[in-house]
Amino acid sequence: xxxxxxxxxxxxxxxxxxxxxxxxxxxxxxxxxxxxxxxxxxxxxxxxxxxxxxxxxxxxxxxxxxxxxxxxxxxxxxxxxxxxxxxxxxxxxxxxxxxxxxxxxxxxxxxxxxxxxxxxxxxxxxxxxxxxxxxxxxxxxxxxxxxxxxxxxxxxxxxxxxxxxxxxxxxxxxxxxxxxxxxxxxxxxxxxxxxxxxxxxxxxxxxxxxxxxxxxxxxxxxxxxxxxxxxx
Numbered sequence: 001x002x003x004x005x006x007x008x009x010x011x012x013x014x015x016x017x018x019x020x021x022x023x024x025x026x027x028x029x030x031x032x033x034x035x036x037x038x039x040x041x042x043x044x045x046x047x048x049x050x051x052x053x054x055x056x057x058x059x060x061x062x063x064x065x066x067x068x069x070x071x072x073x074x075x076x077x078x079x080x081x082x083x084x085x086x087x088x089x090x091x092x093x094x095x096x097x098x099x100x101x102x103x104x105x106x107x108x109x110x111x112x113x114x115x116x117x118x119x120x121x122x123x124x125x126x127x128x129x130x131x132x133x134x135x136x137x138x139x140x141x142x143x144x145x146x147x148x149x150x151x152x153x154x155x156x157x158x159x160x161x162x163x164x165x166x167x168x169x170x171x172x173x174x175x176x177x178x179x180x181x182x183x184x185x186x187x188x189x190x191x192x193x194x195x196x197x198x199x200x201x202x203x204x205x206x207x208x209x210x211x212x213x214x215x216x217x218x219x220x221x222x223x224x225x226x227x228x229x230x231x232x
Contacts, residue, residue, distance in 0.1 A: 003027040003034045004058040007199050010034050013063060035063050049161065052188060057196045061155050069157035076163040077123065081115035083166050083179060088115075118224060122217040127156055129213040130194075137201065137209075147197060159193035162186040187214055 001010050008029040014022040025034045037045050037059040048056035060066070088111070134152055162185040168178070187210055194206040 001034070002058060002062040003030060003032070004037065004055040004063070005032045006030040007058070013038055035059055037063075049189075052192050054192060054196060057159070057192050060158060061151075061193060061196050069154050072161065073123070073157050076160055077116055077119045079163055079166050080119040080122075081112055084115040084118060085111050087176075087179075114228070118221050121224060122221040123160075125220045126213045126217040127153055129216055130156060130190075130209060133209045133213075134198075137198075137205070141201060152197060155193040155197050156190060159189040160186055162189045183214070187211055190214075 001013055002008065003010055006027060006029050008027055010025065010027065012025055013035045014024045016022055022038075024036070024038060026032065027034050035058075037048075037056065045056055045059065049060065131149055131152060134147075134149070162182060165182045165185065166179065190210040191203070191207050194210060195201070195203055198206065
């Protein structure tokens, strides 16, 4: 557990005085509340995370034991797959679209399944690239914070929550500019998560690693899609 203001490690976030009464602890370094978000509604925490507030990221990644990253990732991959599908159809690229009069038309939406697989591959490439950069950087720039690779993966997956912003694009129609803005926000969120997990590393280094990982993941997805289209 860490103070969300200065990042100092602490033993507890609050004290129990009775079953229903707690007192939040103060940080021994900055004298502020260790984690004010303990008493906040989850909606407020989500809004602060959308505003990329470092304190909200510190609360979620350091002082919260939630393991919802796997469920969140599966849902975000579905949004990503649908966005790719709409983009391809607007450009006239259809991989294997069944006839509309097919009885199982919805069940055999193979394009969506392929794009889900494509989104998963891109995510794996992104995560693996960041993990490799983390391992190399740990040798060059030793940090006092001993992180496990699982914590890095968890931070990356949770900070991808910005992809949920493509919902308006799904509801109101595909917009290329809006999708690009969402991608930029996801990159910024990943950078903020990386800075929270590795506070001693320069922000520019975190940004370069995250942006490079997304570019390589996007290029990998394009290569796989083009190869698949050529085979078809």
